[in-house]
Amino acid sequence: MSGRMAQPTAISQQYQSATAFIYLVLRAIYRITFHPLVRFPGPRLRAISHLPHAFCGLVGRQPYDVRELHSKYGPVVRICPNHLSFITSSSWEDIHGHAATKKLQKYGYFRVRPDAQAMLTTTGDEHARQRAAFAHGFSQRAINDQEPTLTLHVNRLVEKLEQQIKHTSTFDVGEWMRFLAFDIIGDFTLNTQFECVENQRYHPWVTLLMKWFRASSFVTNANAFGQLAPFIMLFAPVAHLKGVKDHLDMSAQKVHERLAIGDDPKRNDLWTYLLRSKGDKALSLGEMEVNAALFLIAATEPLSDVLCGTLYFLALYPDIRTKLRTELEACIGPDGVLNMAVTARSPYLLAVINEFMRMYPPIPGGMRRKTPNEGHIISGIDVPPNTVVTIYQLPAYTLSTNFALHDRFLPERWLPADHPERPKETLADRQEILQPFSIGPKNCIGKGLAYAELKLILARFVYHFDFETVDDGFAIDKQTAYLFRDRPPLRLNVSVRI
Incomplete structure (x- = not known):
């Protein structure tokens, strides 16, 4: 009896397998x-399946892989x-401008609560309301x-580095930049x-x-597997996912502590301005909590990436470092x-920062948007409805499509066109493609603060210290990138300028 029952089951499984294959x-x-x-x-293969792209994301090579595709197939x-x-x-x-934002929706974000x-994941009026509340801050x-x-x-930082140099002049400067970034944004945000x-x-x-970064990247790439996503999530780093919840809980606690202080005129942190938003612009307690958690992420790792990466290039090119120092002294x-x-x-100084973010964008991937039901025109091309579109920053900035001498660190390309030091080869550069903070009504609200921090920190470091590389461990094209870069140590030999 059991043998006769097993045969139909086996046939059914074979039928299902054949149906799935067909x-x-x-x-x-x-x-x-x-x-x-x-x-x-x-x-x-890319047209047939999401798997190649998602796999590249899981191993941290997605932006580099997309760059190879653009190099071969075009813009x-x-x-x-x-x-x-x-x-x-x-x-x-066409994708992120004011007119486009009304048509193309954010795609691929997940709610943290x-x-x-x-604000990062909201759209339409909700996004505008939250942005208005944070704008003054x-x-x-x-x-x-x-x-x-x-x-x-x-x-x-300068004081501690001077003490560090007395013990050893060779150390991981990148770690110190991350220390500083967290100290600054922790003070400002929470x-x-x-x-x-x-x-x-x-x-x-x-x-x-640090666990949040990896967990967010894993979830984003797992979702690209479609119906296989739940299976892929079985292999998710549990400790990292738990870190997401712990971070949200700790951020919420700090928000409560800050709100208990109220509008203190002696304080000039983000909440000083946020607490003055009343009526329709006021945020709910939950919105304050999740935004605090995300601001702490968005304003730390990219900042430290740009800081230590720029120092890496300045260490490789002492003539550029000397030129920058001379201008600062003037x-x-x-x-x-x-x-x-x-x-x-x-x-x-701004030219150095811009050139670095071209060569080594802190977010080498891109933000995804989905075209509306009627389709959308992008760069004169009629893109079909419900298509996911992205500007991958690494290939956009580091291919000859947009920049001459694209593989050279050349800050002079960002000087005015009539500047005597501006290389003639770069006059046709499509500089408008460099938008590391995005554009339009949903661009990075902290752009101004980020530039102010970058300029002051880099200027003070260059002015106070001499430095040079001691190995090639930071080689940028060998690095992996998930949500942000999985940055290796930046070992420099540092000395105090006399």
Whole structure:
């Protein structure tokens, strides 16, 4: 009896397997013959399946892989069955500009809490409301008010590095940049003193954030597997996912502590301005909590990436470092103080930062958007409805499509066109493609603060120290990148300038 029962079950399983196989074959044929994106170039395997792209994401090589595809297939590439990557100069405006934002929706984000959304993941009126509430906290006035606090943190870094050099002149400068980034944003965002620089080690909370980066990247790439996503999530790093929850809980606790202080006129942190938002602009408690958690992430790792990466290039090119130092010395007033006003008068400092973010964008991937039901025009190309579109920053900035001498670190390309030191080869550069903070109404709200921090920290480091590389461990094209870069140690030989 049991033998007769087993035979139909085996036949049923074979039938299901055959049906699934036929479905996959027919779907593959459709995707390379009749799919709306068949006219866009790219490998056939990419047109058939999401797996190659998702796998590259899981191993941290996705931006580099997409760069190879653009190098071979041109400025628009089909990188997945329903996903196009653009590196055209007009694509920023067509995907993220003010008019485009009303049509193209964010795609691929997940809610960190079911009861509240952060500004990063909101759309439409909800995004506008939250952004309006935070706008004053990131205004130029607020940035200027932050200078004493920022200066305090930078002074502490310089002091500790001078002490470090007395013991050993060769150390991981990248770690110190991460210490500093967390100290600054913890103070500004959550009124919390991490004291990473002071103690020369990561606060336990910072360790949780490192887990967040990996967990977020894993979830994003797992979702690309479609129906296989639940299976892929079985292999998710449980400790990292738990770190996400712990970080949210700790952020919420700190928000409560800060709200208990109220609108203290002696404080100039983010909440000083947020607490003054009333009526329709006011945020719910849940929105405050999730935004605090995400700000702490978004303003630390990219900042430290740019800091240590720029120092890496300045170590490789001492002539550029000398040129920058000479300009800074010329900008310093009779009081001899190197402050934000001085760095604002240094065009070559901004050129160095821009060139570094071109060569080594802190977010080498891109933000995904989905075209509306009626389709959308991007760079003069009619893109079909419900297509995922992305500007991958690494290929957009580091291919000859947009920049001459694309593989050279050349800050002079960002000087005015009539500047005598501007290389003629770079006059046709499509500089508008460089948008590391995005554009439009959903661009990075902290752009102004980030530039102020970068300028002051880099200027003070270059002014106070000499430095050179001791090995090639930081080689940028060998690095992996997930949500942010999985950055190796930056070992420099550092000395105090006499």
